[in-house]
Amino acid sequence: MQISYHGHSVVKIKSNSHTILIDPFITGNGQTDLIASEEKADFILLTHGHNDHFGDTVDLAKRNNATVIAIFELAEYVESLGINVHAMGLGGAYDFEFGRVKFTQAFHSSSYTTEDGETIYGGMPAGVLLTIEDKTIYHAGDTALFGDMKLIGERNDIDVAFLPIGDNFTMGPEDAAYAVQLLKPQIVVPIHYNTFPPIKQDPQKFKNLVDSAEVQVLNAGDLVQLKRD
Ligand code: NI
Ligand code: MN
Secondary structure, X not given: OEEEEOOOOOEEEEOOOOEXXXXXXXXXXXXXXXXXXXXXXXXXXXXXXXHHHHOOHHHHHHHHOOEEEEEHHHHHHHHHOOOEEEEEOOOOEEEOOOOEEEEEEOOOOOEEEOOOOOEEEOOOOEEEEEEEOOEEEEEOOOOOOOOOHHHHHHHOOXXXXXXXXXXXXXXXXXXXXXXXXXXXXXXXXXXOOOOOHHHOOOHHHHHHHOOOOEEOOXXXXXXXXXXXX
């Protein structure tokens, strides 16, 4: 399995059989190395509806005939555009062909703004736990620090955690470093920073605050270096 980071909150997972894109914000993302018209995906996972996460979902899904996995209300909207969806709710897991997906809580909001300026309600914002080929990946989505990250850490043996550090809209470096203590992942990758002026951060500052996990600061296109076990 290959897990790669592509700027902002974009994560790509290539399993033996499938390609999964999380929060594929490509067009307008100055931090990404991806080209929307060339990307392939079998599944697209959305943590919430905000445009810097929803991104190129519609074009990618239509061109690849991909299935979009999202929280119920957001999935309903995507389905109304003629796209295959799989709707889920917080705390529920489902075994897909590529592995297991479980949405977790996130303290944030969730809406999608159309080109016409209409605001679509997106249901609850979420994080996501993926279990693929014996690895557990946690993508926190956009969230504040919350105490039940401890519960997520106790009930899951997280190999890789993608945590926002940008501040302003989500956790900043200090809160994200505290989140690492609660989640107890082996590897942490900081995300959701430097894309826009309000979320400018130095990821090395975050790295210096963390001593209980290995922090991998990745450039767009870099692979997570998975531990062998
Ligand atoms: Ni957001
Ligand atoms: Mn965001």
